[in-house]
Ligand SMILES: CC(C)[C@H](C(=O)O)[C@@H](O)C(=O)O
């Protein structure tokens with residue numbers, strides 16, 4: 001039978017039974033982190049159940065981990081870490097612990113360790129699980145009670161989402177990145193247009209986006225309102241599995257792409273040749289403008305944002321003084337992101353008034369960067385070179401700004417208080433963050449040349 005589109009085909013392949021409003025799906029891979037899993041395990045214990053498929057369950061510890069050596073872990077954080085360790089022993093699933101070479105932010109390591117493959121269903125108690133759709137699996141974030149359900153049954157009942165395709169075409173200008181594509185989509189269409197949809201990104205760009213770039217875009221699918229985001233797998237995807245059972249992946253990809261009719265409820269297209277570097281100005285990722293533009297007019301309902309962010313309408317965003325620069329997170333903490341930032345930083349110094357930190361997305365990213373000497377470039381410029389983790393993306397581990405400080409950040413959320421109480425966040429690409437760290441103010445990388 002011809003499937004409506006890629007997503008529907010995968011959904012149908014994992015369908016166990018249909019209920020009135022929901023479909024019961026088989027879950028191929030369940031990823032766990034220390035913050036969203038403890039209650040689920042307690043629930044399991046209360047009900048005297050066990051983990052149904054330990055071999056399809058993998059845990060990590062990323063949100064709470066310190067990223068510098070000298071920081072004491074408080075008791076509450078230590079308890080979360082210990083609970084994860086104890087559970088991995090008790091229920092016999094693999095834990096990519098902090099001392100492991102495979103440790104890192106859950107969404108970064110799942111791609112890097114090739115834990116995810118095209119055609120899989122993947123869940124995790126984390127909203128940015130959509131990141132993994134970069135390689136053509138369907139992956140989505142779930143709540144704690146759903147984590148418990150998947151632990152116990154390896155299945156989940158879900159309502160099938162509607163289908164939206166975003167065609168991405170053209171050729172990116174110098175210094176313009178995948179992050180800018182995601183921010184551009186958010187600026188144009190807002191942060192709710194994806195609600196109730198799975199987003200298929202259709203890569204029609206001239207040189208094809210890399211898996212890292214696709215991951216950055218899928219990562220922000222949830223900021224667009226969509227629980228699911230993915231790229232249909234193609235040659236780029238197959239190549240990503242070179243030396244990871246590539247021939248098998250090729251066969252899977254070929255069969256998944258067979259007999260699709262590409263029918264969607266809605267279609268949008270974006271030509272990336274026209275876009276420039278972007279920066280967010282407000283407290284929602286959709287509050288985004290091009291770096292050379294002025295901050296938009298106030299409306300009756302958004303005056304609070306100007307107040308919180310300490311900004312004036314009709315003034316340039318470029319030139320706003322910053323206190324902190326953060327390069328990291330599951331949006332932009334991969335090797336290619338850090339390398340791109342290093343290229344901007346090389347030969348420059350971080351402004352005296354700025355604290356700048358790089359937090360690699362994983363241990364492997366950190367080592368790969370160090371093997372190439374990228375750490376020295378950052379350290380010589382005045383950046384702090386940290387250990388991997390979520391860090392200042394969500395500030396659960398205590399890495400945060402001081403009240404009133406302004407951060408330019410490669411992460412994905414600029415909500416009030418996200419990077420510390422009263423801290424002002426501007427989302428941008430690694431290149432923009434690097435250039436801004438040097439200038440001490442929001443800066444276009446082109447202006448450093
Ligand atoms: C702590 C976790 C549950 C949360 C999420 O679901 O996304 C975090 O990763 C985030 O980015 O806000």
Ligand code: SF4
Nearest residue numbers: 128329330390393394
């Ligand atoms: S890096 Fe940020 S967005 Fe990603 S999982 Fe961690 S806290 Fe969530």
